[in-house]
Amino acid sequence: MGRAALKARGIEPDYVVGHSVGEFAALAAANALSTEEALALVRERGLAMAEAARERPGSMAAILGLEDPVVERLCRQIIGVWPANYNCPGQIVVSGENPAVDECCDQAVDEGARRAVKLRVSGAFHSPLVAHAAERIKPAVDRIKFNDPSAPFMSTVTAKIEPAHRMAGLLVEQLTAPVKFTQAASELAREGVRTFVEVGPGNVLSGLLRRIDSTAKAIPVNNLASLAKLEDELATT
Template sequence: MSKTAFCFPGQGSLEAGMGREIAEAVPAAMAVYRLGSEASGLDLQKLCFDSPVEELVDTEVQQPALVATSLAILAALRAEGLEPDVVVGHSVGEFAALASVGAITAADAIGLVRERGLAMAEAARTHPGSMAAILGLEDEAVETLCRKIVGVWPANYNCPGQIVVSGENDAVEECCAEAESLGARRAIRLKVSGAFHSPLVARAADRLKPAVDLIRFHDPVAPFMSTVTARIEPAARLGSLLIDQLTAPVRFTQAARALVHDGVTTFVEVGPGNVLSGLVKRIDRSVRTFSVNDLASLERARESLST
């Protein structure tokens, strides 16, 4: 039997007005923003619906706004009777994925990512760094460069031919230049405030751990595919994985392949943008993808998935 995975996007997928159309039409979705605002101490409804993108880009604001929007869209999918067979999240999207299967509450997820964003911003100020996407090289070639150049690490395995590296500014620059000399199609510096998913933000993991330790994790009602390990993970390991996730690479390519191997034929991107849908198609062209972020795409998903 073919399976459906719900996948939850990470930073960079934000949009002005994200979630507004769905929230205004679906009361359960609007309720997520109210709950999230209380959990984060931010007016997420105002930020997501009315603020320009410039007010959303800061890590400590973007993360709760993204997770709240994903969970609001999830509420709208549920109102249509749609449920996943398995879930996966890209970086901060893992918090929304865990809430979607009842491993943590929505309030806990949004509260935790507010603290996560603050911790990451503080770590980035303490240990400045940067990130860059290397396009058009084999994963192994980029991994070899990272082993050769001190101070840079693979950070995101997004799809074949697209790895993001993270590290000290000079090391990232050197890695980009070396990659282009090896035949990389492009090396694009990302607009981020720090060297995320690298050892340079270990202080963020230290700061987040006490907040995670206060959370009680429940057995997921549907399997949770970790992008830290690219394996289905149980409740007992979830807290430590959320800490490890800050300094470990995001293994989205490996996780998506594992899901396809396990019978997933449809991926539903639950959240703003369509970044993950594009990545999944590059990982395996045989699967179906849906990006659900407004009423029209919600209706398309309902019509296709209900049948």
């Protein structure tokens, strides 16, 4: 609905990017698949992730205030935990088996992390523990004929612009792969993107984007007032 409101006002993206499940919305916004197809895949993804989480329980935690290489080293040293979300500099989420995530949190604090916060989620998403979810969703994704996107699609699996023939595989891979949002946003900035528009119910990504690139504008659009603000902002740039 947010994308439709933007389109009705003649606002079209130069690039699209999404965080985790947001990649489905990003691809729909770029007309790589229909809104109906995206919604059907998101539903199937949710069911698959819930089933996988019941089969192999786990958890996730946000590590705040450590550089990425330090957290990556901890994940290599502790069996059963992996980097899951590269959200912004100094904020990386880890995912895995419950004892391994707890140990990673403890060691992160010992390494100087400002905080290590367990997340209120139902599983170890973006980790090998939900591999069965990727297997379950693959047939549904493979049935979609992806179109060439109307705006370049920046994948948060690879942090690269990806073509239509790669999209099915990436949407399956993203279930177990880390979300490279920091890297993807940084790459868009190198491509010359100076204004990011977050379309959705919140403004979390806008905050992350400002920490990734303090010189970029990040504008959340989640109601009519913020949409009007975006129009005013674009009119002056």
